Amino acid sequence: MIYDISITALIFFCIFVGLVLGLSFYFGRKKSDSSSYYAAGGQIHWAVNGIAFAGDYLSAASFLGICGMIAIAGFDGFLYAIGFLAGWIVALFLIAEPFKRLGKYTFTDALNAKFNSRAITLSASISTLIISVFYLIPQMVGAGDLVMPLLGLPHWVGVILVGAIVIAIVASAGMASTTYVQFLKGGLLIVLSVILTGYILKNGLSLSPGGKENPYHKFIELTPKIEGDKVTAVTNWNLESQQVVGGKTFVKLNQNGVDRWFYLTEKDGKQTLKETLTIVQKANGEKLYNGETKDKRKFYQVGHLSKIIVNGKEVEKTGAVGPFEFLSTIKESEVVRFLHAKITDGTDQVSLYYPEITSGTKFMLPGLKYKIGTDASLWSKLDFVSLMLALFLGTAALPHILIRYYTVKTPRDARKSTILAIAAIGGFYILTLFIGLGAGVNGVMDVESSNMAAPLLAKAFGAVLFSIISAVAFATVLGTVAGLIVASSGAIAHDFIDIYLKKNLSDDNKVKVGKIAAVIVGVFAILLGMAFKGINVSFLVGWAFAIAASANLPAILFLLFWKRTSSTGISASIVVGIVSSLAIILTSPTMWDKYGLGAENSMHQLENPALISFPLAVLTVYVFSILYPKKDVKVDS
Known part of the structure; x- marks a missing residue:
């Protein structure tokens, strides 16, 4: 940060x-x-x-x-x-x-x-x-x-x-x-x-804690053209490269001379590209945050709820809660977690942090880090x-x-x-x-x-x-x-x-x-x-x-x-x-x-x-x- x-x-x-x-x-x-x-x-x-x-x-x-x-x-x-x-x-x-x-x-x-x-x-x-x-x-x-x-x-x-x-x-x-x-x-x-x-x-709990806009909602979403399992074009963007890491496809696009990284995901049954948080360590020692230099402050703090459910209804915020109500509300809601992928792009070292919406039930039960359930090895x-x-x-x-x-x-x-x-x-x-x-x-x-x-x-x-x-x-x-x-x-x-x-x-x-x-x-x-x-x-x-x-x-x-x-x-x-x-x-x-x-x-x-x-x-x-x-x-x- x-x-x-x-x-x-x-x-x-x-x-x-x-x-x-x-x-x-x-x-x-x-x-x-x-x-x-x-x-x-x-x-x-x-x-x-x-x-x-x-x-x-x-x-x-x-x-x-x-x-x-x-x-x-x-x-x-x-x-x-x-x-x-x-x-x-x-x-x-x-x-x-x-x-x-x-x-x-x-x-x-x-x-x-x-x-x-x-x-x-x-x-x-x-x-x-x-x-x-x-x-x-x-x-x-x-x-x-x-x-x-x-x-x-x-x-x-x-x-x-x-x-x-x-x-x-x-x-x-x-x-x-x-x-x-x-x-x-x-x-x-x-x-x-x-x-x-x-x-x-x-x-x-609030979708905009502290009155600040949830940066997840500011992330760019794009609709790509796809052939097979590869992105072939994105309207108004230059396609630079793409790599598969950990089963995820990461795509580098360029617009107005600025490189941005996206990852391929699914939304409403369609393939879409979602922006990532990116740190690029260039071979010449320069460090870029989301394609910009540090002074542009384009790198965000994260960790939000994407949906808050109280008594079966979606709300923007809850107001003050008790200890058990706090836990149960998170369990019913959806959490935006950010996962890490590290790749090499030519001579540059790239750290990608991509959002993943996780149900509160999964978040409040074992299995996200330690695979001990049905998907465990x-x-x-x-x-x-x-x-x-x-x-x-x-x-x-x-x-x-x-x-x-x-x-x-x-x-x-x-x-x-x-x-x-x-x-x-x-x-x-x-x-x-x-x-x-x-x-x-x-x-x-x-x-x-x-x-x-x-x-x-x-x-x-x-x-x-x-x-x-x-x-x-x-x-x-x-x-x-x-x-x-x-x-x-x-x-x-x-x-x-x-x-x-x-x-x-x-x-x-x-x-x-x-x-x-x-x-x-x-x-x-x-x-x-x-x-x-x-x-x-x-x-x-x-x-x-x-x-x-x-x-x-x-x-x-x-x-x-x-x-x-x-x-x-x-x-x-x-x-x-x-x-x-x-x-x-x-x-x-x-x-x-x-x-x-x-x-x-x-x-x-x-x-x-x-x-x-x-x-x-x-x-x-x-x-x-x-x-x-x-x-x-x-x-x-």
Whole structure:
């Protein structure tokens, strides 16, 4: 989209960033030993920790990604929220209290509590780093997306900005400042989501939300001459070229020296050409929006209802509605969704966004994104099951979530903070359904980035609300990234250097090395955030959950609940979980497309690896524990 800087947004952004950095420097002035740096000294109140849990978990994937995915895929996007929340049940009933009893600073501490195994130390620290990096990618992508409408700056500037601020947070005071940043932004995010949902219901549904003409109705429709399955001529237009992509025919026409793209569709039983939203990246570096340069502002925000049905009658708008009336009205109406096709036209790269009218019933039921019904293939069914498995099992195995159990005093506090987190997170996810649907029908969608659905919806209701929500969303990214970098620095300094390499670092040096590690991981995260620009952040987070579920959860569960589990079994299962999940991800259709090889040519059609990698890891820990039984060892105190 084409964004302009908002002064109001800039002011709120500076206030929030200043507050976050102020908190960090306040805690940074205090004497920080390794316990304080990595686990806040175990002195965080359980209620603060519960909201901080929510703040840590409600990352860019939750606020930006889920809302965006609901906006473009309806109920299928909400399935992510269901999976994310369900994973906390595993954490509450199986992990929280026993895990608190085992650990000290890091995930590796807990796994190795009974063994003192160097193999566990190495494999678990590598697992922590890999999962944290995969979770960092979507946070950085989301940060870049936020900065474009907030400050009018390029995506890469936002990625660098969030990286620099988070490095300052972690390097100054570690887990203490991170916890209170997460507490602050978690509470604010929930409150602001309630306010935004109130605005959505108060404004109701309209064919022309905000009094603006629905751009879908401005799109040109043409009647072509067709021979066979090809367009041969269009009156008053020059036919330039046509291509078939994904079963759709796209046609380039020229009038008065301006190239425009259309797609072939059917209306009232006749073949017609409908205009698309088009971005052309020319070989000489020039970028055109719907055939014009950026300054002509011919590129629109989209996402509308094409028909509103209330009590069986068509209406222009509904006025204020209740929560259930809002959902039922969308179900009875018709939604204009925009789908994406990417083609090469000579030396130009063309991104086409074409409208598709979808019945509200389809929009509010599973099947638009995840093909699991009558039109599903075996691959699509397996991929859906694999995703749900990863989301359900991954939460309880995320290193940056697990280390938060060490910030409270007792196992009982760990359980209470988990219960509070579930309540806060569950309430928030219900709100995302309304925010996502509201974005999908209020004409605010940026077709280039579904991640901007919620902030742009807030912008439609006023600059102040947009500014506050965008600033809090940015703080959301800061808090989650800070937690991930604390987990990563602990894996490097405490697990790998101090324990595995047996450097026996002093307490001060352990903190110093952790801060250096935080800087290195932060810089690496910045580079990855730039590389994955444009991909929905919830989708990317799904990969992190899959790796966590495969590499960490089998080891945790067997350690806690099977007495015959051996150190060899644990370390082997972590390695198998990492290798198998990464192998599937790196050969997936999305990555094949990223390599420029074409998604349809990938080695398989499975986007999410957990269905294969999790059972492999479970089998590995069992078999290797039988083959290489544990020995009685003296564990260092």
